[in-house]
Amino acid sequence: MIGDSKERPHQRLDVWRDAMELVALVYRLTSxxxxxxxxxxxxxxxxxxxxxxxxxxxxxxxxxxxxxxHFLSIARGSLAELDTQILLADRLGFAGHDPGLMQLLDRTFARLNALIRSKESAPSVREDAAFYESPITNHESRPQSHA
Known part of the structure; x- marks a missing residue:
């Protein structure tokens, strides 16, 4: 990690870690x-x-x-946009289909949706300790029809 060794609140979220990995894979793909x-x-x-x-x-x-x-919903919208763009890149022949990338995208969607649902049902004032724990391990799979 850059800077001090203290972990930031978002860095404790599994969905944020997945999203960071997704960025690295997208940069490699588009290169x-x-x-x-x-x-x-x-x-x-x-x-x-x-x-x-x-x-x-x-x-x-x-x-x-x-x-x-609100911000998680924006992230979900960007993730949907990215999903469409990956499918377009595949259709245009810019890059081969990468099942690992799609699995990570699916897992990120699932974790993001689960976090949104959990926060929608939570009281409006959150306690930091409860928020930063991320027990979300939902690994929903989706159909592999990308044609």
Whole structure:
């Protein structure tokens, strides 16, 4: 970790860790795209990927569940955008289908949805210790039809 050894609140969330890993995979994937896509699909995918952990972190820094849920919802929207862009890149032949990437994307969706549901049912004033524990281990799978 950069800086001090104290872990930030968002860094304790499994969904944030998954989203960070997803960003790294998207950067690797887009590094082999055609040069003419540098400012096109590649840039769009990178922005969408970076938006996911960024919004999770911003939400975790907020003081209310309503604000947290708002930023988690934005992260979920960026994740859906990224999902579409990955499928487009596959259809356009820019990169081969990567089952590991899709599994990570699915797991991130599942954890993000579970966290949103848990916060929607929580009292509006959260206790920091309860919030930072992330018992979410939902590994929903989705159909593999990407054609």
């Amino acid at each position: 082999v795209f055609p040069a003419e896509e540098r400012y096109g699909l590649s840039a769009q995918m990178r922005r969408a990927a970076v938006s996911v952990p960024s919004n999770i972190a911003e939400g975790a820094a907020r003081r209310s569940n309503a604000e947290l849920i």
